[in-house]
Amino acid sequence: MKLYHSASSPNSRRVRIFLAEKGLSIPFATVDLGKGEQHSDAYRAINPRRVVPTLVLEDGTAIGEVPAICRYIEESHPMPPLLGETAKEKALVAMWERRAELEGFAAVMEAIRNSAPGLKGRAIAGPHDYEQIGELAERSKLRVNNFFADCDTRLSEVAFVAGQRFSVADITALVTVDFAVKAINLAIPGEHRSLKRWYDAVSNRTSMTAQ
């Protein structure tokens, strides 16, 4: 396996953390997003969606989309389980990770994509160009704040996002929080103590520093 990634890409970070939690060390190839290397012919031959990360297997098969990459890694390296063990756990982890991604991660991404001057005409990652919508960037920030509040409620009831055990849902939620601080200057509000308790605990895992 070889991972095409970018150091600054939060989607790449999700996979780097996932690999570190598995104790796996695989070759990385850097795609320089600042230089637009994701649009090069060489990278488009690997991932026609022109996004990072992509996991390339020994036989040349290229897997894009973070949950798909994590699924491959989990199936080929089941221990420790990060996507759940029983049918029920697998479904619940999938549900909670998806909510973290669609309600949190995607909202942060949408806020940046629709406001950053450097992303003018590139409001959605991928092969097609779309204009930014300023009003959407503002709405996205409301969504991120609602996500923080919902996470706080959830984490006042359970230790980890998907329940009693650390899972990929925690990775996605943690990367979302860090990304919100860094990219749109939205931090966890002080009153969200359960979210903060969880954030501090998960941030301390060695995997979270995976570069």
Added chain:
Amino acid sequence: MKLYHSASSPNSRRVRIFLAEKGLSIPFATVDLGKGEQHSDAYRAINPRRVVPTLVLEDGTAIGEVPAICRYIEESHPMPPLLGETAKEKALVAMWERRAELEGFAAVMEAIRNSAPGLKGRAIAGPHDYEQIGELAERSKLRVNNFFADCDTRLSEVAFVAGQRFSVADITALVTVDFAVKAINLAIPGEHRSLKRWYDAVSNRTSMTAQ
């Protein structure tokens, strides 16, 4: 298992088709979205996100989010496989289904949510209220047309969305096409012959009429 669904909800239809492809017949409970039953205390106790469908297991566990529901069904009833068999197939099906969902299905949903008069102040499904953005509805339609074009290219190379075998990715893509016609009046353009060939073949499966 019991499925809470709505006859008119395309997300519910995805699960109904999935169950029909598995040959499973389980009890359904109807949630009347027109009457706002998804916001009732009774339904919120089942799914606090107030969306359909939800799969409820014998022990009372409630699973929301279509890919999570499909994951549970696949794990508990593996045959015929709809999410792939090997690690590689599972990852590729996940990748293609996700693209169909984020680039196609979600774009159609976004177009409707941000334009339908009845959804004023409800631009995103779920527990939080968001204002509609007209400009976003227009951008979403461009995305749907790009999705059709990308699908056509893909389906000029392979028989089904995820490759040589029918999978959940075809269900999501098929429901997207039907939903686009019904809800935002966007049909497959005549020049997309590969997409049309696939659409006709997949539409003919008995599962597609699952109510």
